[in-house]
Amino acid sequence: MTEITSVAMLESEINTEVENNNEVKIIPKSKALKNILGVILYIFLLAGIGVGAYFSINGGSQLYKQLDFLFASNINQKLHQDFVDTFLSSYTSNCIFLITAFLLGSSLWGNVLQFAISFFRGFGIGISAAYLFYTYRLNGAIYYAGVMLPCVFVSVVSLIMLQKESFVFSGRLLEAVYKKDEMSHILLHSRFNTYFKKLLLAMIITLTASLLDVALTFIFGSSFHF
Numbered sequence: 001m002t003e004i005t006s007v008a009m010l011e012s013e014i015n016t017e018v019e020n021n022n023e024v025k026i027i028p029k030s031k032a033l034k035n036i037l038g039v040i041l042y043i044f045l046l047a048g049i050g051v052g053a054y055f056s057i058n059g060g061s062q063l064y065k066q067l068d069f070l071f072a073s074n075i076n077q078k079l080h081q082d083f084v085d086t087f088l089s090s091y092t093s094n095c096i097f098l099i100t101a102f103l104l105g106s107s108l109w110g111n112v113l114q115f116a117i118s119f120f121r122g123f124g125i126g127i128s129a130a131y132l133f134y135t136y137r138l139n140g141a142i143y144y145a146g147v148m149l150p151c152v153f154v155s156v157v158s159l160i161m162l163q164k165e166s167f168v169f170s171g172r173l174l175e176a177v178y179k180k181d182e183m184s185h186i187l188l189h190s191r192f193n194t195y196f197k198k199l200l201l202a203m204i205i206t207l208t209a210s211l212l213d214v215a216l217t218f219i220f221g222s223s224f225h226f
Contacts, residue, residue: 045118114167
């Protein structure tokens with residue numbers, strides 16, 4: 001018990017020292033790094049949307065039939081299943097991206113795949129949006145903008161937010177591995193706790209997005225006929 005208390009006190013002292021002595025130096029660098037990474041991640045997301053849209057429109061009749069079947073099945077399922085099932089379906093699909101991003105950030109070199117996650121997320125957005133616009137014209141555009149886009153926007157913001165934190169934590173993990181001193185490992189434990197709280201925050205934001213998705217679907221979904 002005494003040893004655990006000593007470690008906790010040491011961690012607290014180290015955190016205080018870091019905050020007092022390095023606040024001016026480290027925090028601006030972290031913020032600048034996260035801002036730059038955020039811009040790059042959004043670029044990959046937009047690239048994925050563009051490729052997905054192109055693939056949706058120019059993928060051929062076979063792909064078009066598959067998208068038509070998937071979209072019709074999805075809308076039908078949303079409108080006829082209960083609130084809980086619709087919510088769980090939306091929340092689970094969004095949380096898969098968050099958990100993947102978190103796990104990649106918890107490894108030394110996994111963050112190289114963060115850009116692929118943003119691209120893949122954008123690819124899915126691009127396929128569904130382009131399909132609706134191309135197939136149902138104005139009706140499809142209104143449906144996407146009014147029913148689907150709010151959830152997509154909020155979930156994407158939470159994903160990019162967590163991905164930025166993943167890069168920062170992975171860098172600190174790498175630093176702790178190379179330094180191999182007790183202070184670095186104690187600091188890493190504190191930073192992991194902070195990183196985990198960022199995951200929980202992202203999941204709460206995504207929870208809001210899924211609730212919004214369910215509400216908009218039940219309120220306005222039946223007004224559209226595809």
